[in-house]
Amino acid sequence: MITLDNVHKAFGTNHVLQGVNLHVAKGTSMVIIGGSGTGKSVAIKSVLGLVTPDAGTITVDGTDVTQTDRDAFLARFGMLFQGAALFDSLPVWQNVAFRLLRGSLAKPRTEARDIAIEKLRRVGLTPDVADRLPAELSGGMQKRVGLARAIAADPEIIFFDEPTTGLDPIMAGVINDLIREIVREMGATTMTITHDMSSVRTIADHVAMLHAGKIRWTGPVSEMDSAGDPYLDQFIHGRATGPIEAVR
Secondary structure (H helix, E strand, O other): OEEEEEEEEEEOOEEEEEEEEEEEOOOOEEEEEOOOOOOHHHHHHHHHOOOOOOEEEEEEOOEEHHHOOHHHHHOOEEEEOOOOOOOOOOOHHHHHOOHHHOHHHOOOHHHHHHHHHHHHHHOOOOHHHHHOOHHHOOHHHHHHHHHHHHHOOOOOEEEEEOOOOOOOHHHHHHHHHHHHHHHHHHOOEEEEEOOOHHHHHHHOOEEEEEEOOEEEEEEEHHHOOOOOOHHHHHHHHOOOOOOOOOOO
16 A cells, blocks of 8 residues: 655755665554654655655555645545644534545535544544533543544544653553554554554554664564564663664
């Protein structure tokens, strides 16, 4: 479904992606791990066409991302942003139905509201939440609203950017389980960026480690612990010593 072939991207003298090769099969969950500033977000932005690679190609379902109708292309995606990124001035249901109220996917407001309430139910929130403002919700509830928004239009592909950031371990576990359940139900193809190894073990079918602008290791999550790669081993066990130098 998603292929990055020898993708390079630099910002001035900062060479962020230096020949990234990655294949994400249809209906599978790929989790990208790696230290801060290694290019994980740039890789996802490149797939979405928000960043244009300097070299290499990116295809989604066989089509070059630079050669597509933007509206139709982006309609295939859903996204859960880090920190939920809700619109403070809109009630919860309008946040969830944001895409359904605009553009080619626009539906009547009553229908969009009904869909939003159903998606809220799917992430464990009751209908009375629909008319609240985001500021009235806890961090965990806001993250659930963000997840409901990501799946509101039943997208083929969903991106998760640090889905458990800022959550306590129990709520993080709830969000991880919800993501896994929903992805399986929908049959969606997903890419996740995370530093949370519990998320990796819950969400991932496959894992890719990005380091120094390249994919250092990729494989099934079941093989991650026995891979024998020193960079991967240091990262997944959070060791201060090893080939990855900690910035002090």
